[in-house]
Amino acid sequence: MTSIDLHALTKEYGGRRAVDDLTVTVRPGRVTGFLGPNGAGKSTTMRLVLGLDRPTSGTATVGGRPYAALGAPLRHVGALLDAHAAHPSRTARDHLRILALGNRLDARRVDEVLAETGIAAVAHRRVKTYSLGMRQRLGIAAALLGDPEVVMLDEPSNGLDPEGIVWLRGLLRRLAAEGRTVLVSSHLMNETASFADHLVVLGRGRLLADTPMREFIHARVRPRVRVRTTDAAALGGVLARHGHEAVRHEDGHWSVDDARVDDIGRALSAAGVPVLELAAEEGTLEQAYLDLTAAATEFATRPQEV
Numbered sequence: 001m002t003s004i005d006l007h008a009l010t011k012e013y014g015g016r017r018a019v020d021d022l023t024v025t026v027r028p029g030r031v032t033g034f035l036g037p038n039g040a041g042k043s044t045t046m047r048l049v050l051g052l053d054r055p056t057s058g059t060a061t062v063g064g065r066p067y068a069a070l071g072a073p074l075r076h077v078g079a080l081l082d083a084h085a086a087h088p089s090r091t092a093r094d095h096l097r098i099l100a101l102g103n104r105l106d107a108r109r110v111d112e113v114l115a116e117t118g119i120a121a122v123a124h125r126r127v128k129t130y131s132l133g134m135r136q137r138l139g140i141a142a143a144l145l146g147d148p149e150v151v152m153l154d155e156p157s158n159g160l161d162p163e164g165i166v167w168l169r170g171l172l173r174r175l176a177a178e179g180r181t182v183l184v185s186s187h188l189m190n191e192t193a194s195f196a197d198h199l200v201v202l203g204r205g206r207l208l209a210d211t212p213m214r215e216f217i218h219a220r221v222r223p224r225v226r227v228r229t230t231d232a233a234a235l236g237g238v239l240a241r242h243g244h245e246a247v248r249h250e251d252g253h254w255s256v257d258d259a260r261v262d263d264i265g266r267a268l269s270a271a272g273v274p275v276l277e278l279a280a281e282e283g284t285l286e287q288a289y290l291d292l293t294a295a296a297t298e299f300a301t302r303p304q305e306v
C-alpha cells in the first residue's frame with residue numbers, strides 16, 4: 001500500500017512561501033479531500049509530489065520514494081492537474097495511446113479508461129471540440145491509464161454536469177475501496193462532503209487540519225435542533241423553562257442551539273406541545289470550513305474601515 005508522505009515540505013517563490021513546512025501523510029483506502037482558500041498552496045503541493053517543481057526544503061515522496069525515482073511513474077501515480085493538458089488537435093484516443101506508448105503501458109488500458117470515464121463514444125473527436133467537462137473526463141482517463149495506486153486530482157469536478165459529478169463521486173469511492181490513495185482538491189464543500197472520508201486543509205501554505213471529515217465538522221459546528229409546532233406560545237414556554245435559547249424563523253420553524261433531539265422531544269411531549277417536525281440539524285462541512293479558514297483566507301473581502 002502506498003502513501004503520499006510530505007515532510008517539512010516548503011516551497012518559496014521569490015521569498016514568498018506558497019507551501020510552508022507541511023508534514024502530512026495521505027493514506028490509502030480512503031478519499032482525502034484537499035481544501036484551502038485560493039492561493040493556499042494545494043496545486044503547488046501536488047506539483048511538488050509530481051516532481052514538476054523542486055521543494056525549497058523538505059521532501060515529498062510516494063511509497064517512500066521521490067516521484068523522479070519511481071520506475072514507470074504512471075503505474076504508481078496518476079494525476080489530473082490541468083484539464084487543458086491534452087494537445088487540442090489530437091483525438092482523445094490518440095492522446096491516451098501516445099501516453100500509453102511513451103510510458104510502456106498496456107495499450108488495452110486505453111479502451112478501458114475511455115469506457116470507465118464515459119467518453120468512449122467521442123474518443124475519435126479532436127480534443128479542441130471537447131467541453132470542459134469532457135476534458136476533465138479525459139484528464140481523469142489519463143490519470144487512470146497506468147492503473148496507479150495513487151490518484152491525485154486537482155479540482156476534478158470543474159465543468160462536470162450534475163450527472164458527471166455523481167459519476168465522479170462513485171469513481172472516487174471505488175478507487176478508495178480498492179485500496180488506492182486518493183487525494184482530491186476542491187472548492188465545492190457539498191461536493192467534498194459527499195466523497196471525502198478525510199480532510200487535509202491548508203491556509204497560506206500551512207497545515208490547518210488533518211482529520212477525519214466527521215470529526216472536522218463535529219469539532220467546529222454546534223449541534224442544533226429544528227422544530228415546528230402549531231402552538232408557538234407553548235413551544236416557546238417549554239423551551240424557556242428548560243433553559244434553551246430558541247430562535248423563531250420567518251417560515252415558522254424554530255432552531256435550538258446546543259440541544260439534542262431526544263431532550264427537546266421528551267420535554268415537548270411531556271408538556272403536550274403538538275410537534276409537526278423535529279430534527280437534528282447536521283453541521284455542514286461548509287460551516288466548519290469557513291470557521292477554520294476565516295483567519296487564513298488570503299483574498300477575503302474585509303469590511304472597509306471608516
Ligand SMILES: Nc1ncnc2c1ncn2[C@@H]1O[C@H](COP(=O)(O)OP(=O)(O)OP(=O)(O)O)[C@@H](O)[C@H]1O
Pocket residue numbers: 013017018036037038039040041042043044045
Ligand atoms: N510558478 C509560480 N511562481 C510564482 N508564484 C507561484 C507559482 N505557482 C504558485 N505561486 C503562488 O503560490 C501560492 C499558492 O498557489 P497555489 O496555486 O498552489 O494555490 P491553490 O491552493 O492551488 O489555489 P487555488 O485554489 O486558487 O487553485 C499563490 O500565492 C500563488 O500565487
